Structures are given as C-alpha cells and as structure tokens.
Amino acid sequence: MTSQRTSAENNKSAKTKSRGKNFRKSKSGRWLWFAVGMSGIAMVSGMAGALLAVSWDSTPLQQAQLTAKEAAVFDGDRISGNGFQFSQLTRPVNILVMGMSVLPPDVQNPPSDSKALSYLPQVNSFDGLADVMLLIKFDPETKKIVMLSIPRDTRTEIEGHGVKKINAANVDGGPALTAKTASNLLGGVGIDRYVRINVLGVGKLIDALGGVSVYVPKDMKYKDDSQHLYINLKAGKQHLQGDQALQLLRFRHDELGDIGRIQRQQMVLRALIEQSLNPTTLTRLPEILNTVKDNIDTNLTVEELVALVGFGSRTNRSNMQMLMLPGRFSENGEYDASYWIPQKRAIRKVMIQNFGLESSSLESQITDPASLRVAIQDSTDGDSEARPRNRSQIRPLIAALEKAGYRNVFISKSWGEPLETTHIIAQQGDSDSAESIRNILGFGEVRVESTGNIGSDISIQVGKDWLQNKALFETGN
Known part of the structure; x- marks a missing residue:
C-alpha cells in the first residue's frame, strides 16, 4: 500500500514538474517571439528614422544635375x-x-x-x-x-x-x-x-x-x-x-x-x-x-x-x-x-x-582542367620570402593536381598573410572550376575574388590545414 502511494505520489510529482517545465517552455517561447518581434520593430524604427533623418535634411544624396x-x-x-x-x-x-x-x-x-x-x-x-x-x-x-x-x-x-x-x-x-x-x-x-x-x-x-x-x-x-x-x-x-x-x-x-x-x-x-x-x-x-x-x-x-x-x-x-x-x-x-x-x-x-548575360551552348561548356592556370601560394606561415625555397612541402599537392589532369600548375609568391584554412581563389570568377579543385583536395574553402596571382585562373593559397592533410597525399590515399 505504501509502495503504491509512493508510486502515485512520484507520478503526480513528475506530472507537476512536466507541466511546470512545459509552462516555462511555453512562457519562454512567448518571450522569445516577443523579443524577436520587438527587435524587428526596433530595426524598422531605426530604418524609418534613417529615412526621416535624411529626407528632412537640406542636403540631397544626389548632387549631380542629370539631363x-x-x-x-x-x-x-x-x-x-x-x-x-x-x-x-x-x-x-x-x-x-x-x-x-x-x-x-x-x-x-x-x-x-x-x-x-x-x-x-x-x-x-x-x-x-x-x-x-x-x-x-x-x-x-x-x-x-x-x-x-x-x-x-x-x-x-x-x-x-x-x-x-x-x-x-x-x-x-x-x-x-x-x-x-x-x-x-x-x-x-x-x-x-x-x-x-x-x-x-x-x-x-x-x-x-x-x-x-x-x-x-x-x-x-x-x-x-x-x-x-x-x-x-x-x-x-x-x-x-x-x-x-x-x-x-x-x-x-x-x-x-x-x-x-x-x-x-x-x-x-x-x-x-x-x-x-x-x-x-x-x-x-x-x-x-x-x-x-x-x-x-x-x-x-x-x-x-x-x-x-x-x-x-x-x-x-x-x-x-x-x-x-x-x-x-x-x-x-x-x-x-x-x-x-x-x-x-x-x-x-x-x-x-x-551578371546574367545570355550565352551560347558553346560558351556554357565546362572548362578543361588541362587549360587552367593554377598558382600555388604557400600561406602556412608569415615568412613569405622563405616560401619559394621551401617547395618540397607542397610537392605532393602539385602531384595530386597533375594526376587529376591539371597540366599548368606553378608556384607563386604569397603576399604574406598566414592562413589557418586554405583559400581556393577563383581569380577569374570560375567558381565551378575552383569547386572541382576543392573536391579533389578534400579541404579548403572556395572564394570568388581577385586576391591571388593575377596570371592564374585559380590560385590555391595553402593554409595550415594542408599540413594536417599532407600525409594522406604523400601515401597516395
């Protein structure tokens, strides 16, 4: 009897805790949505304030008089x-x-x-x-x-x-x-x-x-x-x-x-x-x-x-x-x-x-890897002057690219910033080719920008994550 009463009390206690937990969860959920709503109102108010502040000012944003x-x-x-x-x-x-x-x-x-x-x-x-x-x-x-x-x-x-x-x-x-x-x-x-x-x-x-x-x-x-x-x-x-x-x-x-x-x-x-x-x-x-x-x-x-x-x-x-x-x-x-x-x-x-210019089917063809100019820039540390002399550490990387059909791979000087993560730069905007190289390497991040070697189509700015993956390339895995 005592055991049954104890069990019932425990069940009642558990339900009470559960209801309390759900109530608090529901209440916190309402407060969350209230906070989000207030944040949205504050943002709209801020933007509206921007509009009023500039619209009422005597100096217009457009200063040129266009015909x-x-x-x-x-x-x-x-x-x-x-x-x-x-x-x-x-x-x-x-x-x-x-x-x-x-x-x-x-x-x-x-x-x-x-x-x-x-x-x-x-x-x-x-x-x-x-x-x-x-x-x-x-x-x-x-x-x-x-x-x-x-x-x-x-x-x-x-x-x-x-x-x-x-x-x-x-x-x-x-x-x-x-x-x-x-x-x-x-x-x-x-x-x-x-x-x-x-x-x-x-x-x-x-x-x-x-x-x-x-x-x-x-x-x-x-x-x-x-x-x-x-x-x-x-x-x-x-x-x-x-x-x-x-x-x-x-x-x-x-x-x-x-x-x-x-x-x-x-x-x-x-x-x-x-x-x-x-x-x-x-x-x-x-x-x-x-x-x-x-x-x-x-x-x-x-x-x-x-x-x-x-x-x-x-x-x-x-x-x-x-x-x-x-x-x-x-x-x-x-x-x-x-x-x-x-x-x-x-x-x-x-x-x-x-930029959405119309293209012919010929212009839409995938770029042949053999025609791409791929620059390797060692960005594993801050000593840019020493990097061109230390080519042996990135030889396995070059070998992997050549094995995948990239015939025009060369080493170029980095501008000095040490990187934790390798940047695969689509220097000419060809993000598909950069993504293909990233898939071959299995590490790094693709960036579409022009901060690599200006004579390349793709620049690989090698970061410290290469040092963690280097052994896999050396063993051919």
Whole structure:
C-alpha cells in the first residue's frame, strides 16, 4: 500500500514538474517571439528614422544635375518594396560605384581655401577622374552580391571622345557617360544606379563604421609632398582608422601598380562587409549617412539604400564574390601610355557566369582542367620570402593536381598573410572550376575574388590545414 502511494505520489510529482517545465517552455517561447518581434520593430524604427533623418535634411544624396537623356541611361524601375516592405530588395540591381580623387586643377572653380598652398589638397568634388570603379550586383534571386573591379587604366572607347583610359569618362561626361562606357565594355549589361564617393568621404565612412581590421601585406612607405600624401604602414594584422585605411588603399608603388591596389581594395571591402553588414548597422544608418552625405553623389533613394544595406546584412559571406576585369598590362612602347588591356572573350565569360548575360551552348561548356592556370601560394606561415625555397612541402599537392589532369600548375609568391584554412581563389570568377579543385583536395574553402596571382585562373593559397592533410597525399590515399 505504501509502495503504491509512493508510486502515485512520484507520478503526480513528475506530472507537476512536466507541466511546470512545459509552462516555462511555453512562457519562454512567448518571450522569445516577443523579443524577436520587438527587435524587428526596433530595426524598422531605426530604418524609418534613417529615412526621416535624411529626407528632412537640406542636403540631397544626389548632387549631380542629370539631363533627361542622362537619367535615361539608368534603369529607373523601382528596386525596393512599398510601405513596411521598403527595406526589401525586389529584383536584381547593378550599381556602378566610382571613387573620386579630385585635386584643384581637376575642377573649374576650386574652393578658395585650396588656393595659395604649397601643395595640392584633395577637393570635395565629383568632377575629376574616377580612380576606383566597381560594378556591384545585388541579386535577391541567387542571394548573392557580386563585385567587379574595373582598373582605372582600362583602355576602352568613350563615346564622343575616342579611345582613352576609362577613368576619364567621368571628366568627359559625368556618371551617365561613365555608366554607358562601362556597359559597352561589359557586353551591354544594364546599370540601374550609380554612386560617386569622394576619397575624403571614404576615410569618414570607415571611421563611422569603427575602423577596419585587415592584414597589411608588407611594409608600405611613400611620400608625396605635392599632395601631402604620407604612407607609413607596417606589415601584419592590425585595426586601421580611416586615414590609415586610405594609405593602404592608395599605395600602388610596387610591381603590380594599380592592380595591386585593386587587390587591397577587395581585401578591405571584404573586411568591412564582414564586420559591418549586420542589423546594428541599419540602426546607425542616420549617423553614417550624416557623416558622409557631403561626400556622396548617387541617384539611389534613401529607401533603396536601406534595401541594399538590408540585403547585404542578410547575405551569407560565402555568397559575396569579388572579381576583376580580365586583361593584361600593356607592353613598353605598345601605346602612348600604360594601359590595362581588356580581354573581350574572358570578360564575356565573367559576365555570363556572374551578371546574367545570355550565352551560347558553346560558351556554357565546362572548362578543361588541362587549360587552367593554377598558382600555388604557400600561406602556412608569415615568412613569405622563405616560401619559394621551401617547395618540397607542397610537392605532393602539385602531384595530386597533375594526376587529376591539371597540366599548368606553378608556384607563386604569397603576399604574406598566414592562413589557418586554405583559400581556393577563383581569380577569374570560375567558381565551378575552383569547386572541382576543392573536391579533389578534400579541404579548403572556395572564394570568388581577385586576391591571388593575377596570371592564374585559380590560385590555391595553402593554409595550415594542408599540413594536417599532407600525409594522406604523400601515401597516395
């Protein structure tokens, strides 16, 4: 009897605990959804605050006065939702971003405070050369962001002005002519909006985002008294404020010149994206816009800008791809100036794979591994000078690739950053070929960017995970 009573009491106690547990679970679930709801309301309120803060301000985001013909160069169809859906991107959109470095001689009426100086200061203007040019595709259908860097020295036809460097298109005809020139160069791809940001605004933007943590590939020292440009950075991982980041971005006095600068631009962009594109950034948008608004000219509305930032904050970092316009350096004496010579066939392939250009069945064929140029960059430690001499440790890797049909594999110098995980870089945007190599190796991560060897199709930046897998390759397993 006692035993039965004890058993019943235990069962009753268990049920009571169970009900209490379920009640607490239900209650905590309600609180969870309440918290999520409140967070959503706070985010929408923050974005609405951004809209009001900028809309009520006297300085518009668009500072250029486009004629009707110039405005028609851009696709004016709506890209964001209505009402409470204003933060949603509703279709793929291509944005042409131009970075302006403008000196007093570049403008007709330079500000009075820039005169009578012993040097040429940067001027807050959008009338000069576009020394940085990016075409960025935000695609809600594929959930990807693709960035294509166009070197400023790219040799191309500028309508009505002949064959010149593409950075001159802004001087000749502003954002509309630049967009038309870029579209023609890229096979007729549509350009929906433009953004021009002065170099002075870039530093302010990076400061507003709290600086940026990057790996400086090498010691950088350069002095130009004529522009008050003083670069003095040490190699290694560090957190840079706006002025220091500009030093890293503007340095180009090495063997790769402007192409090396593009690689560092992509490195800084990826770092900024990874640390800044999050819901918190949306709530700080009024502050950020207020900081840089005088240095920005764009035909994006604030609603559209919020939609783009919102899409970026929800995009997986592996779906952010960074490419560079395929081409080569001009040879000495080939032209009257030094150029980046675009390679039309390779450009078309990039645009088909990443920007939706229509292709023929022939152009859609899988690339033969034997035709791919594969660069191996040893990034297992920080001693970049020693790596080319220590080739024996990556011989098994090369042998495995050659066995799989890759005939053009070579060793190239890494830029210094030690990696824990091997990066398989789709240097020319061919992510399928990079993924095939990753499947052969069985380790590493694929990245679509242009930070590898510029003469390669795929660059394998070998990290420390190779050392853990090396024995398997040596035994042939």
